Amino acid sequence: MAGAPQIGGAPAVVLQARDLPEAGPAFTEATVLPGRGMMLLQARLRLPSGEVVDALHAPPLDEAARELAGGADDFAGNRAFAFGGALLIPYANRIRGRDVQGEREIEALIDGRPARLPRNWGGKAPGAAQYAMHGLILDAAVPFEAQESRVRGRLAAGDFGGRWPGKADLDFEYRLEGGALVLRIDVRNVGAEPLPLGVGWHPYFQLPSGDRRQARLRVAADLRTEVNDYDEVLPTGRLLPTEGTPYDFGAREGLALGDLYLDDCFTALRREAGEVVVELRDPAASVGVRIRTSTPQVKAVQVYAPPGQPFVVVEPQFNLAEPYADIWPAGVDTGMAQLQPGENLSYEVRLEAFAVGT
Template structure:
């Protein structure tokens, strides 16, 4: 491992496997154990044999510059701006009271007062800042690679540096198999208190055509969480029906994104055969991607797709934004799992490449 490039103080791991003949499939994946087991890149082979990058992400050398001590990498922020970061013990945003002279907020998590990094927020003057996308973005995870197509890791996260209730252990398992890339995460409460847990994954899918407006989204979700605006992107506490709206992507072929700016959290996911799915298609580029999850704890999918960028981010996750926020009515399940001492929960996703046409 000494000659391998390193990011986050750990070697970059490359998985390799053959894709099934005659159809599109994943043949390579680049994992960063030094950055919370995030996926940096995945490569797809399409018939008759061309190789494409699936994710919007820089090369390893540039990723190392951005992720290893860059000025904009407070609390690991750079990890969720490209590639596919893993989010835990919460996905999305958590609001709280900003603490003076620190880059922290004081937030209430399951009735307990905690201090979280104030690592994101709106860009407009006076916009609110908050905690974003969990506490493992810059975590170094001890790992093993039992074969060329698999890497596993185990993180004794404890109380995440005093920032979260109880004590957590996280186990990660990435695999390339039969042209698909799969991820499994298991969280175990090894402490004496109830453990609130939210897990997510944040992949940015590159569009070969570069034209996001003609990209199509397929997501069968009954509800969309209304937000205050697309700068702070904070929930109002209202869930709106998607059917018949511009956010209705539940048809057999989904719907084109057009000029719609989207940074929205969808819930009320429809499951078929015990699985929820989300797809993005690039008809002009001839390629699409589908994420399937059998995990019943996945209650939401965040979609981030600015009209002028050549990517669509699809983020299956346990929880809605600001899951402990006062804006949510008591009857709304905001998605956080609550694990008793000794309890566990799992997160599973399987990523496939699709051949699509105009």
């Protein structure tokens, strides 16, 4: 870490794998930014050919330090989810509320309790809705300790600067093991009231070939949330079946992305031996990435994949967008967990690389 750029007041941490398989695809290195909410900036991936490439869409470390230095376009830390892999806590996705006049805030009801959240994102069209996006730790500085292939951090988040009903302690861990990259987050309710909680991760997976059209996505999900448009990307409250549609990515080897625009939330996930499994295959580069989680609270996978870009964002998360809105029919589980005082919850995602045929 000596000489590493300071980002958010803390140095970047570069992890090196110690127990790699002798050959084949594997994650060899990871760069974590404790000063920006423990986001993953980059991971290095060994291809079947032996070449090592960047696994995530992200700028080099020095450039990332400049982009994450703050400023008008980084309000509430939202540059952290423009590349790399931000951690989304205590909610993922979008929350709308009443604009607070003269402030970049909204007032929203969270589990029936009032909260004032940063209004840090929204549609780009004139008059488009503005809202809170992707949690409250995007620019948090997390105390940490690092070893060669592992880094741990702990954040006494409390009530997230007075913005959230409930109080939390957060423990983070990234580790490289056996060619895989593992993220684990442990949350404990340290308050006297129930803690509403959503957790997610926002990694931009780079396609080594750069050929997005032939890349294949596998997400075994029965439903996706309908959105009003792809500018605001706000749910209408309707859950649409995926079977037989262009959004049916459940086949064993997935479905080619072609020119389909995606900024869609998939739910009613079909688990395999208790796990949610998402795969992104790049046949032109003979490699794929498998995203696995056995965390029972993961109810949704958001996928962002704009045509013409060499990346696909896969976000395993607890909650749908607008989880407390009155748009949802009775009985729909929008995914937010609730921790009772003293209760713990863990979120773990494992990234694996594998060879694929051309």
